[in-house]
Every structure is written in C-alpha cells, then in structure tokens.
Amino acid sequence: MEPLIRFVFTILSRLPLPVNHGLGALLGWLTWILPTEQRRISLINLATCFPEKNTDWHRRVARQSLMETGKALTEAPWLWRAGRTRLQNLLVSMEGEEHVRSALEQGRGAFLVSPHLGSWEFAGLHAAGFGRMTTLYRPPRLKALDRPLREAREATGARLVPTTLAGIREIQRTASQGGLIGMLPDQTPKGARGVFAPFFGRPALTMTLLNRLATPDRAPIVFAFAERLPRGQGYRYRCIPVPEAVYSREQESAAVAINKAVETMVRLCPEQYVWSYKRFAARPPGEPRIY
Numbered sequence: 001m002e003p004l005i006r007f008v009f010t011i012l013s014r015l016p017l018p019v020n021h022g023l024g025a026l027l028g029w030l031t032w033i034l035p036t037e038q039r040r041i042s043l044i045n046l047a048t049c050f051p052e053k054n055t056d057w058h059r060r061v062a063r064q065s066l067m068e069t070g071k072a073l074t075e076a077p078w079l080w081r082a083g084r085t086r087l088q089n090l091l092v093s094m095e096g097e098e099h100v101r102s103a104l105e106q107g108r109g110a111f112l113v114s115p116h117l118g119s120w121e122f123a124g125l126h127a128a129g130f131g132r133m134t135t136l137y138r139p140p141r142l143k144a145l146d147r148p149l150r151e152a153r154e155a156t157g158a159r160l161v162p163t164t165l166a167g168i169r170e171i172q173r174t175a176s177q178g179g180l181i182g183m184l185p186d187q188t189p190k191g192a193r194g195v196f197a198p199f200f201g202r203p204a205l206t207m208t209l210l211n212r213l214a215t216p217d218r219a220p221i222v223f224a225f226a227e228r229l230p231r232g233q234g235y236r237y238r239c240i241p242v243p244e245a246v247y248s249r250e251q252e253s254a255a256v257a258i259n260k261a262v263e264t265m266v267r268l269c270p271e272q273y274v275w276s277y278k279r280f281a282a283r284p285p286g287e288p289r290i291y
Contacts, residue, residue, distance in 0.1 A: 005145055013081040019232075024074035068118075108178065111214055116184065117225045122228075133182060134181055134182070186262055194282075197256045
C-alpha cells in the first residue's frame with residue numbers, strides 16, 4: 001500500500017497546479033453528483049449553520065465546498081514537493097503578516113491556528129518559512145499513509161508531533177525556544193478533552209488544548225488561513241488578531257472565543273470550508289443527533 005501511495009503522490013506532484021486543481025475539482029464534483037455521505041453531511045451542516053440562507057445557497061456552497069476539498073486532497077503532494085521558491089511565488093498577497101512577526105519577536109513562542117479552510121497545507125508550509133515550527137497532527141486512519149505524509153510535510157522544515165504527552169512536551173520545548181506551533185482548532189477532540197461551545201449558534205465539542213498551552217505564559221496566538229485562488233493562480237494568506245478571551249482561565253469562555261474566530265474566517269469564504277466533516281457529531285446530554 002505504501003509504494004502505491006508514494007506513486008500517487010509523485011504523479012500529483014508533477015502535474016501543473018491548474019491541472020492538479022482541475023482533477024481535484026472533478027473528484028469533488030463527482031462526490032456532489034453521487035449520493036455520497038460527504039454530500040449529505042455538507043448539506044446538513046450548511047442548513048444547521050446558515051438557517052437564514054435558502055436551499056439553493058446551501059446546495060451551491062456544498063457543491064463548491066466539495067470541489068475545493070477535492071483540490072485540497074490533490075494539491076497536498078504538489079505543495080509538499082514544490083520547494084520554498086515555488087511556494088513563495090504562489091503567495092499572491094498576505095494580510096496581517098505583522099501579527100505573526102510581532103508574535104515571534106516576543107521570544108515566547110507563538111501559536112499559528114488554522115482551521116480546515118482554504119489550503120491549510122499551504123498555510124502551514126508557508127508559516128514554516130518564519131523559522132522553527134512544530135505542528136500537532138492527528139495520525140490518519142490509514143496507517144500506510146502516516147509515514148509518507150509526515151515525511152512530505154516535514155520536508156519543508158516543520159516537525160509533526162501527535163497529540164500525545166510526548167507531543168505536548170515537544171510543543172512546550174518549541175515554545176521555550178521561541179518557535180512557531182501550528183494547530184487545527186476545528187477538529188472534535190477525543191474523549192473528555194474538550195468543552196461544548198457555540199459554533200454558528202450550535203453547541204460543538206471544542207478543544208481546550210490551545211488555551212491550556214498558551215495561557216500560562218500568554219504565548220501569542222494568531223489565527224490564519226490561505227484562501228485558494230481559482231485556476232491555480234496562487235493563494236491569499238490572511239491573519240487575524242487573537243480574541244483576548246482565548247486566554248480566559250474559564251475554558252468554556254476560551255472555547256467560545258476560538259469558535260468565534262473560526263466563524264469569522266469561514267464567513268470570508270464559506271465555499272472553502274470543509275463542510276463534509278461531522279463537526280456536530282458529539283452532542284451535549286439530552287441533545288438530539290444532527291447526523
């Protein structure tokens with residue numbers, strides 16, 4: 001299985017980026033026109049998060065989201081092998097870069113928090129250019145994919161660590177050395193390692209790890225994402241300041257602030273959010289299932 005995965009990675013990495021994105025869009029379009037689980041979940045999530053929008057809007061955004069998710073899958077191997085120069089050439093604009101540089105200048109480490117919006121692979125790879133970077137990740141379900149994925153992502157300088165005690169220690173070491181820590185804030189935490197907080201008005205189990213790691217020393221936090229431009233033209237990088245409440249000693253208040261920041265970014269380009277993820281799978285006691 002692993003040799004096959006590496007072969008697919010190689011083929012995707014050698015396609016021109018517009019062709020690569022076209023292939024990804026086709027995969028996403030097929031996911032839309034067929035009666036897939038991804039289509040069903042996307043429509044449920046959009047109706048849940050945007051009840052004020054009509055059915056036509058939900059369907060249009062769901063279709064576009066699935067096509068953008070397809071691009072995210074096919075572009076990843078391309079970006080992993082692009083190299084620093086080609087990655088820099090794909091950066092069309094960067095809004096709020098001063099927030100990242102200011103955070104790193106404080107010398108206490110900094111957290112770069114990117115949701116599953118736009119090209120999170122490009123967001124992380126570009127951020128690694130600021131200096132030493134360690135990124136928390138969840139190992140894929142397909143074990144054969146784990147090593148090729150880690151090797152590819154680490155090729156540009158970032159180090160991947162799992163959300164284990166050893167991984168947390170490595171995050172703390174990176175922060176003590178003034179490095180950058182990458183995190184995804186919109187994955188449902190496992191077990192009891194989260195609290196329920198509103199996400200587009202509905203309770204969603206939300207991570208507390210960012211708050212627990214950053215609050216003791218008030219390590220700077222920046223929320224960021226890379227918007228994917230059409231026809232392989234590049235990426236628009238956007239950074240926004242962190243809400244003060246993220247540092248709250250009350251984890252519920254911090255979780256509310258995290259979700260609000262993610263909402264703010266998603267509303268900038270809802271078509272590029274991964275609506276096919278079961279964000280509301282975990283429910284508070286007594287709440288009905290959404291999916």
